[in-house]
């Protein structure tokens with residue numbers, strides 16, 4: 001694929017996400033219907049299990065979760081224990097057919113992206129997830145960092161269809177670059193974090209004080225799971241709006257938790 005502004009769409013054979021799960025969610029205590037599952041990463045609480053189920057399922061009535069020991073799981077801030085959980089409800093459950101927007105991780109290029117990168121780098125000057133600083137930012141050297149689109153540039157058509165420019169209050173310096181390239185649709189990450197974020201293995205939950213939520217054990221060595229973004233970043237009026245982070249978090253839940261999970265893709269970096 002040529003180096004245009006588009007991310008390329010990958011076609012390598014996919015695998016599912018069962019391999020790294022330690023927690024399963026079933027539709028009833030007979031456990032014959034797997035609704036989904038996850039890896040109970042640090043920072044994922046009992047309340048998350050409820051709210052994530054509300055993303056992947058529709059319920060016609062109130063529902064409760066019970067654990068292996070047939071104990072009610074309270075909707076609280078306790079760390080989720082790995083294991084089996086099942087839903088109890090007098091209503092019915094249906095799993096959403098909402099499909100997340102997935103693309104292979106690649107580094108787009110072109111003049112539109114150059115000015116996007118510059119504005120994101122100037123705002124953040126460090127990885128907003130790990131806190132790693134760009135040591136030579138003052139001379140414009142950003143080796144090892146990426147400006148990551150929250151809503152991928154590969155989906156500019158969907159961005160436009162959904163009128164997401166309404167979330168943007170600071171257009172890019174050159175408005176012909178499109179609102180998707182606003183600094184408000186970007187965060188600065190290390191190259192490694194860029195891959196995890198763009199493949200939805202990592203997300204930020206704006207409804208839990210910007211907690212970093214990890215969906216795979218691969219992220220354990222970084223000690224970021226369950227941490228919160230820096231307050232200075234949260235206070236910055238140029239940072240991404242909550243609705244964009246919420247959209248990304250929702251994709252991550254659909255990708256990782258629903259059913260057996262979406263296929264995983266190898267990274268695809270253009271030569």
Ligand SMILES: *[C@@H]1O[C@H](CO)[C@@H](O)[C@H](O)[C@H]1NC(C)=O
Pocket residue numbers: 161162163
């Ligand atoms: C998007 O905005 C256009 C023009 O403002 C409007 O006609 C259209 O209904 C909007 N679409 C959605 C999905 O909100």
Ligand SMILES: *[C@@H]1O[C@H](CO)[C@@H](O)[C@H](O)[C@H]1NC(C)=O
Pocket residue numbers: 111112174176177
């Ligand atoms: C804005 O971007 C367009 C497309 O990249 C380019 O043709 C135009 O020269 C740019 N305008 C300015 C003022 O830089």
